[in-house]
Amino acid sequence: MSDPALTTVRDLVEHQARTRPHAVFALATETGQTLHFGELAHSCRHVTALLKAHGAQLGDTVSLVMPNGLQTIQLLLGAMHGGFTVNPVNLLSQPEQMRYVLTHSDCSVVCVAPEWEQRVRNLLTTIERPVTVMVCDPNTRTPSDIAELDAGGAPPAPDTVALLMYTSGTTGVPKGVMLTQANLAANAQAIGAEHALTHDDRVLAVLPLYHINAFAVTMLAPLATGGSLAVPPKFSAARFWAQASATRCTWINVVPTMISYLLEGETPVRAQTALIRFCRSASAALAPEHHRAFEDKFGIGIIETMGLTETAAPSFSNPLDSSRRKLGSVGRASGCEAGVVDANLTPVPIGATGELVIRGPNVMRGYYKNIEATRASFTPDGWLRTGDLGHVDADGFFFVTGRIKExxxxxxxxxxxxxxxxxxxxxxxxxxxxxxxxxxxxxxxEIMVCVVLREGAVCSEDQLRDFCALHLGRFKTPKVLRFVGKLPRGPSGKVQRLKLLELPG
Incomplete structure (x- = not known):
């Protein structure tokens, strides 16, 4: 349940600073440097003052081109705390896509990591409006030499846009999703309630903060619950379990691609995983075979969830109680309402396939400067159309079978x-x-499948086609089978299926 008094990111920060000022909020895995809640609140005011000193006005958009790090966290939270809109830019973007986001977002300031400075400055030469560049080391603390500056300003209202995050669609230009302070505060608290997170919990934050999963689940949920996050520079399958153990993590948040890599690695000793209560998987469908294999190999139960950038991350989750989870399901509606409708937007019976729709406090305001796309994304009575195909069973568990466009x-x-x-x-x-x-x-x-073989494995097209005929039947057996080195993926790890058509033959 959300606390009705905590309706903004600023509320979440200040609540923890008052009640647990000396508790650790973030810990850098490589240096051991920590950030306490009291220090976080102080740094938020520093960030607001710093942005004002660089010409940003309250309500302006501040873009970040930075990898994970303690200062990245402080800049994101500090800007939202002060009433700015943050725009974390996908570091996997092609230059033209990044230029588009920096242009379309109307950012007045862009914070960049040193290694990105020149590339970003080059992109900004094509943008007509003035944009201030702040070079920030993601792994250092927020500068303390601005304490004398006035942060000032009234607290942001719940309906203020706090996050402008661009979707990584498979076609067309990215769309800027507008999430309000209230959207983020509500879902941060809903995530905490869904997973029964407390101040004793710590997550290994390996997902990039420019993705909504990491932003809401591994950064905001611990903030809402008084927990903490351990922050490595990036995901490393070889170091994953050692990092989780050394920082005493009690839960992990990954995507199916990471699960696949971890399954290929060594099995950690039990002492390295003893504190981990559960593994949370999201951002893409997890194959049941990988789900079972992970639980068998590591002895950690997986909670499969699903969400969208448009819903501030999760809108579905399997229960914390492992006996009530359903393999292959994204779970029940979490922090919101959900349903299934047909092409005429009429609810369908239980078990029937249709489009999943969502309504609740976590649903976006709309797409930035795109009224037409916003209108098309909602039903006349206010439900968000997800574009996902699936069904719901009699127990309220949802199953996703694909995307309408795919x-x-x-x-x-x-x-x-x-x-x-x-x-x-x-x-x-x-x-x-x-x-x-x-x-x-x-x-x-017809059906084409791109396949990545396991290292050292040998298999022919005919062998795979015969396997498919046995398990799928002739009609669903792929006409074209192609072996590739890797699959095209977005920043969340989700396979971009339509880009499979662009791979060289």
């Missing part, structure tokens, strides 16, 4: 790409697989 329609039959993926992942030689529809003059569409 659905394969072969000879009039709807085929969920995930069904093809999961069949191939059951083959011992296959590490990753992703299906996509390709044009076919007879069926309208």
């Amino acid at each position: 659905l394969i329609i072969k000879g009039g039959e709807n085929i969920a790409p995930r069904e093809i993926d999961e069949a191939l992942l059951a083959h011992p030689a296959v590490l990753e697989a992703a299906a996509v529809g390709i044009p076919d003059k007879h069926y309208g569409q």
Whole structure:
């Protein structure tokens, strides 16, 4: 349950600073440097003063081109605390995409890590408005030489836009999702309640903060619950368990790609995982085979969840109680309401496939400077259309089978790409697989699958095709099988299926 008195990021920061000022909020895994809640509140005021000193006005957008680090966290929280809108920029963006985001966001200040300074300055030469560049080391503390500056200003209102995060869609230009202070505060508290997080919990924060999963789940949820996060520079499968153990983490938050890499690595000694209560998986569908393999190998239960940038991360979650989870399900609605509708936006019966829709305090205000896309994303009665296909069972658990735009329609039959993926992942030689529809003059569409083999594995197209015929039937057996070194993914680890069509033949 959300505390009705805590409706902004500033409220969350100040509440912890009052009640637990000397408790650790963030810990750098490489240096051991810590940031306490009292220090965080002080640094938030420093950041506000610093941004004002560089010409930013309250309500302005502040972009960040920075990897994870203690100062990155302080800049993000400090700007929101002071009433600015933060825009974390995806570091995996191509230059043209990054230029578009910096232009479209209307940022007045951009904070950049030293290694990004020249590239960002080059991009800014094509932008007509003035943009101030602040060079900030992500791994140092916020400067203390601005204490005499006046942070000033009234607290931001709950309906103030706090986060402008651009989606990494598979086609077209990115859309800027506007999330308010209230959106973020509500879902941070909902995540904490869903996973029963307390001030004793610590998460290993390996996901990049420019993605909504890390932003809301590994940064804001500990802030809301008085917990903490251990911050490595980046994800390392080889160092993952040692980092979690050394920093005494009690839960981990990963994406399916990371699970796949961890499964390929060594099994840690039990002492390294003894404190970990659960593993949370999100941002993309987790294959049941990988789900079971992870739990068997590491002895840690996985809570599969699902959310969108448009819902401030999770909107579905499996229960904390492992006996009530359902394999293959993204769980029940969490912190919001959810339903399933047909093409006419009419609710469908239990078990019937349709589009998932969401309504609640975590749902975005809309897309920045894109009224048409905002209007198209909501039903007339205010439900957010997710674009995800799936169904709900009698127990209220939702199952996602694919994206509407990625659905394969072969000879009039709807085929969920995930069904093809999961069949191939059951083959011992296959590490990753992703299906996509390709044009076919007879069926309208046929099935193509890109496959990544396990290291050292040998397998032919014919062998995989025979395997598919056995497990899927002839009709759903892929017409085209291609072996690739890796699958194209967005920053969250989600496979960008439509980009499979662009891979060289």
